[in-house]
Structure formats: C-alpha cells, structure tokens
Amino acid sequence: MIKNKYFDEYKKLLHSGDHVACKEQFMLVEYLExxxxxxxxxxxxxxMMEDYVKFSEKQFFPLAIYQxxxxxxxxxxxxxxxxxxxxxFLITLGRGGGKNGWMSTLGAFFISPLHGIRNxxxxxxxxxxxxxxxxFDEVFNIIQIRNLEKQYxxxxxxxxxxxxxxxxxxxTNNPKTMDSARDGCLFFDEIHQFxxxxxxxxxxxxxxxxxxPRTFYFGTNGYVREGFYDKQIERSMKILEGKTDRIGYxxxxxxxxxxxxxxxxxCWPKANPIFNEKNEYAKQxxxxxxxDYLDLEEEPSGRQEFVIKRMNFTEGDSEKDVTxxxxxxxxxxxxxxxxGRSCVAGFDYASIRDFATVGLLFKDDDKFIWMQHSFAxxxxxxxxxxxxxxxxxxxxxxxxxxxxxSIDPQHLVDWLNEKRxxxxxEMVASDGFRMDLLKPxxxxxxxxxxxxxNPRGVQAKVAPIIEDGFANERFIFGNDPMMxxxxxNTFVKEDGLGNRTFLKKEPVRRKTDxxxxxxxxxxxxxxxxEIDIDGAFDLLDMIDF
Numbered sequence: 001m002i003k004n005k006y007f008d009e010y011k012k013l014l015h016s017g018d019h020v021a022c023k024e025q026f027m028l029v030e031y032l033e034x035x036x037x038x039x040x041x042x043x044x045x046x047x048m049m050e051d052y053v054k055f056s057e058k059q060f061f062p063l064a065i066y067q068x069x070x071x072x073x074x075x076x077x078x079x080x081x082x083x084x085x086x087x088x089f090l091i092t093l094g095r096g097g098g099k100n101g102w103m104s105t106l107g108a109f110f111i112s113p114l115h116g117i118r119n120x121x122x123x124x125x126x127x128x129x130x131x132x133x134x135x136f137d138e139v140f141n142i143i144q145i146r147n148l149e150k151q152y153x154x155x156x157x158x159x160x161x162x163x164x165x166x167x168x169x170x171x172t173n174n175p176k177t178m179d180s181a182r183d184g185c186l187f188f189d190e191i192h193q194f195x196x197x198x199x200x201x202x203x204x205x206x207x208x209x210x211x212x213p214r215t216f217y218f219g220t221n222g223y224v225r226e227g228f229y230d231k232q233i234e235r236s237m238k239i240l241e242g243k244t245d246r247i248g249y250x251x252x253x254x255x256x257x258x259x260x261x262x263x264x265x266x267c268w269p270k271a272n273p274i275f276n277e278k279n280e281y282a283k284q285x286x287x288x289x290x291x292d293y294l295d296l297e298e299e300p301s302g303r304q305e306f307v308i309k310r311m312n313f314t315e316g317d318s319e320k321d322v323t324x325x326x327x328x329x330x331x332x333x334x335x336x337x338x339x340g341r342s343c344v345a346g347f348d349y350a351s352i353r354d355f356a357t358v359g360l361l362f363k364d365d366d367k368f369i370w371m372q373h374s375f376a377x378x379x380x381x382x383x384x385x386x387x388x389x390x391x392x393x394x395x396x397x398x399x400x401x402x403x404x405x406s407i408d409p410q411h412l413v414d415w416l417n418e419k420r421x422x423x424x425x426e427m428v429a430s431d432g433f434r435m436d437l438l439k440p441x442x443x444x445x446x447x448x449x450x451x452x453x454n455p456r457g458v459q460a461k462v463a464p465i466i467e468d469g470f471a472n473e474r475f476i477f478g479n480d481p482m483m484x485x486x487x488x489n490t491f492v493k494e495d496g497l498g499n500r501t502f503l504k505k506e507p508v509r510r511k512t513d514x515x516x517x518x519x520x521x522x523x524x525x526x527x528x529x530e531i532d533i534d535g536a537f538d539l540l541d542m543i544d545f
C-alpha cells in the first residue's frame with residue numbers, strides 16, 4: 001500500500017469522527033485504498049506536493065485539510081510513463097467552501113518554476129466574466145501585494161510566469177468563441193450552470209499538447225437538471241460504486257446524506273468540509289450559514305436556495321415539483337424482459353407543431369414500467385434552441401426528429417404497430433384534444449382507444465398514484481433522460497379543494513409531452529393484465545390434454 005501523509009491524515013479524521021463527512025467521502029477513501037494505492041505502478045511526487053503547500057501558505061493562505069488531501073492526488077503519477085494518474089477532478093461542495101481561493105493557488109503554482117513545465121497554460125472558464133475573473137483577480141492582487149513582479153508579468157487579461165513562459169487567464173462560457181488552445185490545465189467554475197458539455201469538449205480537445213494535462217470541475221449544486229453537473233455526478237457514482245474500471249477521474253463530492261440533516265448544524269460539514277477547520281474563515285462562513293438558516297423561519301420560500309447552495313443537496317420544491325431529484329433518478333432501473341406482456345398505451349398529441357409522445361405502460365408486481373418515444377419537429381428545434389440535448393437523445397433512440405410542417409399522427413401509430421409485434425396492447429388512452437386526427441387511424445389498425453373529455457379530472461384522480469409511485473420508487477423509466485426532463489419540466493398545482501393538476505413550468509421550451517402521455521396510460525392501468533403471456537403458453541405446453 002502506497003503511503004501519503006495527507007491521505008492518511010484525512011482518512012484518520014474521517015474514521016475517528018473528528019471530521020464529519022458524507023457517505024461519498026467514505027466511498028472515495030475506500031476506492032482510493034482498494035483501487036489506486038494498492039497498485040505498484042503509481043507514486044506521489046512528495047517534493048512537488050510540499051513545494052505547492054509551502055508556496056500556497058506563504059503567498060496566499062493556509063490550506064484546508066481536504067484541499068491538501070485532494071492536492072496530493074494532483075501530484076500523483078504513473079511510475080514508468082511521464083503522465084499524471086488523475087487527469088480530471090470533480091470538486092463539488094456547499095457555497096463558501098473556499099474553491100475560488102484554492103483555484104488561485106493552483107493556477108499561480110502551475111505557471112511557476114516550482115511546477116517546472118514550460119508553456120503550462122492554465123485557463124478558468126465560467127458562465128460570467130465576473131465569476132471567471134474571481135480567482136484570476138486574486139492572483140493578480142497577490143502579485144502586487146507580495147511584490148512578485150520579478151516572477152510574474154501581471155496584466156489585466158493574462159498573468160505570465162516569466163521563467164516558464166506559462167500563462168494564467170480566464171474566459172467566459174461561449175463555445176462559439178472558443179478554440180482548442182495549448183492549455184496544460186483547465187478550470188471550469190460553477191459547472192452547475194452548464195447546460196451541456198460543449199464548452200468542456202471544445203477546450204479539452206486541445207489538451208495533450210503539453211505534458212501532465214489536468215481538468216478541474218468546480219461547482220455547487222444548481223437548478224439545471226440532466227445537464228453537465230448531473231452527468232458528472234452520475235459518472236462519479238459509477239466510479240465510487242465500482243461499476244467501472246476507468247482510472248483518471250477523481251470525484252470529490254460533499255453533500256448532506258439526507259434532507260433531515262438540514263436541521264442539524266453538526267451535519268453541515270458533510271456539505272461544506274471547511275466547517276471541519278478550526279480557523280476564523282471557517283467560523284465566519286458557518287455564522288453566515290446559520291443566519292441564512294434562521295432567515296428561513298421568516299422567509300420559507302428561500303428553503304430551496306438554501307438546500308441547493310448551502311447544503312449542496314437537490315430536494316426540489318415540494319409545493320411545485322412532481323417529485324424530488326433523487327426520486328426521479330430512482331426511475332433509472334433496469335427494464336425487465338417484457339416480451340409478450342400486457343400493457344396500455346398513452347399518447348400526448350396536444351401540439352402537432354413541436355412535440356408528441358407515445359408510450360407503453362406495463363405492470364410488474366407493484367411497479368409500473370414506462371417506455372416512451374417522442375417525435376419533434378426540426379423547424380421548432382431550430383427556431384427555439386432548446387437547452388435540452390435533443391439531438392443527443394435522438395442518437396439514443398428516445399426521439400425522432402421530423403423535417404415536416406406538422407407531426408403526422410401516423411408516426412405515432414406506426415410506432416405502436418411496431419411494438420404490437422412484441423407486446424399485447426390492451427388499449428390506447430389520450431386526452432380528447434386531437435381525437436379527430438388520431439381516432440380514425442387507431443380504429444383502422446384495430447386499437448381500442450379512449451379519449452378523455454375532462455383531462456383535469458383525470459389528473460386529479462391519478463395524482464395520488466403519481467405521488468406514491470415516485471415516493472416509493474415504483475416507477476421504472478430505464479435510462480431515459482428525456483422522460484426525466486419531461487417530469488422535471490412539470491409542476492403540480494393544487495386548488496382549494498385539494499385537486500391537483502400537472503402544468504408546464506415554462507410554456508414553450510420546457511416540454512411535458514412525455515409526462516402527460518404517462519398520465520394517460522396510468523389512468524387506464526387497471527386494463528393491464530398481469531398474466532405473463534409467455535409463461536401462460538409455457539404452462540399450456542406442460543399440460544397433457
């Protein structure tokens with residue numbers, strides 16, 4: 001087992017309880033011990049690590065224990081080839097954890113002779129210039145305060161390490177103006193605001209021209225779901241849970257383990273490890289968070305912001321969202337073999353100019369399995385530039401993009417006809433808005449359709465089933481990010497009598513078609529026969545007539 005004092009210190013503090021940490025932190029330590037430090041072809045550069053610590057604490061501030069723990073793996077190499085082991089780092093924690101100051105120390109060190117790599121440029125990317133400049137300005141100011149002009153040529157737009165001819169700079173998140181520069185290190189800040197991986201993909205394509213390339217993803221949880229942040233969390237959990245053998249990605253995740261811990265300040269270090277430190281900065285941030293927490297008594301509407309930003313946790317808005325983010329992710333369960341099984345179909349064909357969805361609902365014990373397929377008009381997508389990665393979902397087979405003036409309902413019926421070869425479709429359900437277009441086609445193909453005259457009444461009756469289904473993880477969508485997007489775009493409105501309806505959070509760009517098709521099918525769930533058709537035929541074969 002390879003030894004490192006910063007790893008050993010961090011592990012000891014976690015297991016002794018002196019440092020409060022979330023389950024992902026314990027999983028990371030176990031992963032490093034089992035999969036990384038047990039190897040004999042890797043090693044720490046202890047000298048460079050100590051140079052970095054001394055440099056940071058002399059010129060900037062004392063490093064937190066968690067920062068030194070991660071940094072030790074920044075200077076971690078393969079023995080027989082001149083490469084870093086970890087090329088990517090995800091660091092996500094609650095607001096106030098010191099990430100911008102830490103980026104400043106790394107950026108300044110990488111362009112210094114202590115790091116020793118010529119032309120090792122480092123770039124910070126964020127959504128706004130103010131955010132991107134935060135760490136850059138700190139380094140700029142330190143150079144002035146510490147009289148480091150002999151080591152650094154500091155300009156307002158770029159800081160150059162004179163001896164290594166390495167540049168520290170910043171840029172905003174705009175893929176159209178980016179190119180694959182000769183960077184050695186990339187910092188992406190506030191990644192929760194990234195709708196997709198375009199800014200990362202463009203810039204990372206330039207890595208590899210300079211040795212020891214590294215990419216850092218910094219951020220606190222946000223409101224963009226199924227975006228870049230969520231995908232990095234999914235990627236991280238696959239590593240921590242041992243579902244992939246990939247090496248080179250370092251996932252450092254700090255969050256509450258459960259939302260009930262919001263009311264326990266002693267648990268807050270799980271989301272922000274700076275609270276484990278015994279210094280004035282940590283005390284100041286903790287006092288600010290306590291004030292924010294107390295403000296919730298007078299302003300309860302601020303709870304979601306507090307949960308997401310301070311506790312780095314996705315709870316959702318219980319008064320609006322259909323379900324929590326974690327329960328929505330729980331729909332990503334394997335879909336069993338359903339061939340020959342009974343099901344009901346659900347449609348949403350309310351608009352023929354943007355999206356339409358058709359899907360099949362199955363019942364398996366106490367769970368409902370939903371498989372949807374959507375159709376989207378290319379002209380609509382070109383005109384409104386949705387943030388969702390529709391074309392990526394097309395490659396996954398979740399949606400068909402049509403270049404036609406309106407969505408022909410025959411596409412939906414053809415999809416059903418194809419599925420009828422494998423499944424027994426008992427009936428087709430939809431609201432009655434476009435029944436004049438759909439009914440003749442369904443009748444012609446021999447389907448049993450039912451169109452709802454009162455969709456609000458249907459939603460009110462289905463609402464308790466939906467609430468229970470998500471809460472108890474009875475819904476299975478498979479790995480369908482589009483269906484999760486539909487659900488996340490929907491909010492629940494309750495009237496004075498307690499009746500609930502499901503509405504769009506935004507009328508144009510945040511589509512809900514798949515969720516409303518799901519509602520239609522759920523309403524007719526009793527039509528699903530729970531007899532396994534294949535099993536029934538197998539039983540008949542065994543009977544001696």
